[in-house]
Amino acid sequence: MRLEEVFSGVAVAFEATGAAAMIIGFVIALVLGVRSLRRREGGRAAFSVLRNALGSAILLGLEILVAADLIRTITSKPSVEDALILGLIVLIRTVLSISIQIEIEGVLPWRRALLTSGGQLLGEAVRRDRAAQAERSG
Template structure:
């Protein structure tokens, strides 16, 4: 078994893992959604289904792109293969961006305004803090 055969098997392994992630993600998402449907209602169940499966879809796409990358670079490094890989990466990037905006509800450049330290600092800040030069003077 040569190097190219080994890399082809590795790429196939990545493809199998990617498909397993997608199938497992779908089954898990549906199971959680059904459980939520019974307890919290349809709206929350639908939201959970979209968020969970969207995350599984993103992860599955990443693994499948890794398989394509291994196959293109290590197995058949042709100009046509690299062009196809570039197109796949562009499509995956667009899908990933779109899915992430759908899941989180905000574009990545606005995410800092709705999460993490920014939200905590706003919550902990006093309602009105005077500017440093506005100290009260008593006569």
Template sequence: MTFTQLMDRTAQGFDALGAGVLVVGLLWALVLAVRTWRTRGGRPAYQALRETFGGVLLLSLEVLVAADLIRTVAVAPTLTNVAVLGLIVLIRTFLSFSLQIEIDGAPPWRRALTSGATTVARAARNASGDERR
């Protein structure tokens, strides 16, 4: 087996792993959502499903990018393939960025406003019934 064939098989393995992560992750997200629905109701279950499956999508995108990277660099490193890889990585980066915003509820540059002490203070105000923000 040549190096190119080995790298092609490795890229195929990463493709299969990415697909497996999607399938297993979807099943896991559904299990968590059903458990949450039984204990806390519909809205928290939907939120758990979105957050869990969003994380699974992010992980699978990273694995699939690794497969494309291996395939392009080690198997067929032509200028056309590198350009296609760049476009694929750009699209997947945009998708990852969008998914992360959906999961966190805020863009990265505004994440500090929705985490840490601000979140604790907001939760304490909500728990005490103070509606000021």
């Protein structure tokens, strides 16, 4: 097996992981939103939970897809056109990631002392949900 085939396979695996992160994150966001509604926190709170969790999942998926694009540069032919197309794709995904992060947190990413990844944000949403469940049952 050639090295190009290995890196191509790794890039495909990263792409599948990025897509899976968004799909699984959507399901988690939906569950968290429904749980928030069932706890009678109100529609606005449930929407906020759903929006933040879904945005976090999309952010995580986009970060993984950017990594896949960077890995794919190893396997691409070194032409200017390929490099420009790949650069444009990475730029678009990066701008989307930044805009989603601003939407979720309400703060420009470079104004924060510590950056938070999409996975951390999704984990925080799950922790808040578990704490609310424990509070309700305990």
